[in-house]
Amino acid sequence: MKKLLLASAGLLALGIAAASAADIPRRQAMPAKAPLYTPVPVHNWTGFYVGINGGGGWGRSDFSAPFSSGAFDLSGGLVGGTLGYNYQMGQVVLGLEGDIDWSNIRGSGTCAGLSCSVRNNWLGTVRGRLGYAIDRVMPYVTGGAAFGDIKTSVAGFGDSSTTKAGWTVGGGIEAAIAGPWTAKVEYLYVDLGRGGSVLGSDAGFKTNIVRAGLNYRF
Secondary structure (H helix, E strand, O other): OHHHHHHHHHHHHHHHHHHHHHHOOOOOOOOOOOOOOOOOOOOOOOEEEEEEEEEEEEEEEEEEOOOOEEEEEEEEEEEEEEEEEEEEEOOEEEEEEEEEEEEEEEEEEEEOOEEEEEEEEEEEEEEEEEEEOEOOEEEEEEEEEEEEEEEEEEOOOEEEEEEEEEEEEEEEEEEEEEOOEEEEEEEEEEEEEEEOOOOOOEEEEEEEEEEEEEEEEO
8 A cells, every 4th residue: 555655646746747847938949140241242344335525635736837836735625425345354354445535625826926726626545444443443544546636727828637646545443333334534645646737837736634434334
């Protein structure tokens, strides 16, 4: 009888312990931590683009003729269109860019008592570009061929215009501003050589250009 009572008491204790364990709530799983930041896609400069540009130029022209010579300052504005292509390799960006601008860069002076002048009516360039991409910003250097007209005039003797090919070199910085749109500011030095011929005269055309541009990349 005593053994039966002890066994019953043991079974009762085990039942109470099991019931207590069943009432203990299970430990909930820890929620997954949200990422600290969302990665921002790195800008890619590869692709064709078109755009517009505009700015101003200043420089110097030396006017020579059988009867006189002189030198005077040049200045004026220009505006036009741009077409180009970029190819990005790592952070290096290789590009080819062409543009054609209407130009009003001109100057005048006195040659042997006569009024003489030099004017550039249009200016185009075909240049290579070498840039270094810092995500959405790209500084670059550029250089290549330049084309344009040199118009010379001598009061009382008429004027003459010739199309010349020269060279250009410069640099700038371009930045992605929204979607496929980029904006740039650049400097170019342009030398078209000598042109124009009135009574055997000719004139040199060298100018510094600072302009801004807005491009759309496809």
